[in-house]
């Protein structure tokens with residue numbers, strides 16, 4: 001499978017769609033103590049600012065700022081007692097509940113606490129309704145994909161949920177966009193490159209015509225005639241792709257890799273390969289979708305692993321080098337194991353919830369899951385062994401007595417402004433690691449430090465519902481790489497039809513366009529870039545997003561007849577200040593390059609009756625990682641008895 005298939009390659013003022021209308025009714029109903037019981041409680045249709053939406057931050061930030069407890073009254077004991085409480089209803093927490101029930105029996109009493117208004121964590125469903133038709137978007141986790149092969153545990157879970165990964169070739173119409181004459185393109189914006197220019201990419205790839213009508217020379221010629229970059233940069237760009245030069249002659253492959261692991265790809269391009277600085281501007285945003293960083297902060301060795309140009313003549317041994325980032329170590333088996341639901345891995349979350357609470361997500365298989373509507377009112381029913389309590393932020397988790405001998409854990413959480421407690425025999429923290437030190441003060445200090453080092457990678461997945469995509473067709477583009485623009489990727493939805501859900505096939509139909517923004521601060525170390533990006537996302541209003549989306553789409557697509565006011569039907573901005581799990585990087589994490597204990601291992605140690613899951617626990621930002629960590633946490637608790 002070609003790389004471009006995966007994520008790694010890559011209104012308020014808006015006319016209200018029927019989905020958005022339902023959303024505005026939902027917020028009116030949300031004032032009660034149990035908003036999920038309202039008949040119109042249905043978060044997937046909410047538009048505007050989603051992802052980590054505004055409501056979830058107040059309590060965690062107050063804990064971080066150490067003013068939560070002084071402003072909070074006494075807690076209310078719900079009197080509820082469970083075998084297991086899971087904090088965090090993302091894939092890791094849901095999978096942990098699933099594995100626990102498998103091991104301890106279906107009658108085990110399990111409570112999942114989740115601070116968002118929906119379950120799934122990053123695996124978020126965006127649902128649009130337009131002229132009687134439902135169109136889905138992925139608000140976060142895009143697909144089943146992983147650079148490394150899925151483990152036996154993760155694969156078995158995918159099989160058990162009935163997902164036929166091998167059916168990708170049947171459900172994904174790979175030829176649709178090429179048949180319509182659409183190709184991947186680049187948008188050079190005037191702020192970064194001096195002029196707004198949209199031009200088809202010179203290199204054919206998986207999205208492009210499998211039998212290109214133009215030769216490579218012709219494609220480069222067209223690209224260079226339009227691209228607003230220096231003449232020297234044009235020569236360098238093609239040279240990097242086509243020349244076979246060894247920039248470190250006389251060194252062994254190992255020694256070359258050792259050097260490449262210590263230099264950024266940006267520096268490699270300019271200082272080693274002698275490329276013009278415009279080449280750096282062109283490549284800057286290429287690793288965004290994997291690293292949440294530009295090429296200033298990604299090692300040249302990782303760029304080599306990802307297949308970026310410049311290394312063909314260096315005779316590098318194909319095995320991973322020391323300190324290579326896990327995302328940059330591709331395996332054939334990993335590449336082959338790919339499946340995309342139109343709402344992303346939210347369908348995995350929904351299938352897990354169906355297995356835990358069948359009446360809440362009705363249906364029988366992974367083909368009908370897309371059209372299955374979650375009944376949120378049934379997620380937290382008294383007589384049901386597994387319950388999911390949304391809008392509930394855990395604020396304190398402690399053993400009742402000495403952790404070495406205690407028989408119970410008390411979990412305090414805030415729901416609709418009230419502090420409440422439940423008890424459990426065991427607890428799994430499947431939430432973000434950086435938050436755990438604030439809610440579990442009894443952990444050893446070294447473990448807390450390790451947990452706090454799990455910096456999340458901020459990013460934004462924006463879904464724009466367009467009334468038609470005729471402008472894309474007129475311009476002959478299917479996906480747009482936009483280095484320097486507010487959103488660095490603009491893609492027509494992946495044409496996937498599952499069960500009775502059919503993707504749009506005609507340009508006159510409505511479609512979801514997916515855009516990606518990664519906030520970075522080039523020049524800073526990775527964790528500092530992520531921190532600055534998080535702050536930026538917190539301080540960017542929906543109105544600013546909306547203005548930039550309209551402006552970018554208009555400037556890119558208006559030569560094809562696009563009119564933002566007429567063609568945009570709805571916008572959902574999925575903001576993830578706490579996005580990907582941080583993956584170690586040879587430029588910034590000496591222990592990863594030189595060897596040494598990994599913080600994620602110290603962070604995930606069980607403590608008494610508490611175990612720790614989440615993709616942070618493996619420092620691996622993939623669904624299989626989240627599942628594996630949920631499984632491990634359950635095994636640790638079961639082994640404890």
Ligand SMILES: Cc1cc2nc3c(=O)[nH]c(=O)nc-3n(C[C@H](O)[C@H](O)[C@H](O)COP(=O)(O)OP(=O)(O)OC[C@H]3O[C@@H](n4cnc5c(N)ncnc54)[C@H](O)[C@@H]3O)c2cc1C
Nearest residue numbers: 088090091092115121122141142143394431614615622623
């Ligand atoms: C935009 C985006 C795209 C991605 N795309 C892919 C992809 O295509 N393929 C892939 O394999 N992976 C992808 N990932 C990685 C993704 O993070 C993992 O696949 C996986 O979904 C992570 O699950 P998790 O349960 O570990 O964490 P999360 O999804 O973050 O779930 C943890 C949950 O715990 C909640 N929580 C935190 N603190 C508390 C508290 N105190 N009380 C209650 N709840 C709390 C959080 O709000 C969250 O809902 C993507 C991630 C992002 C952000």
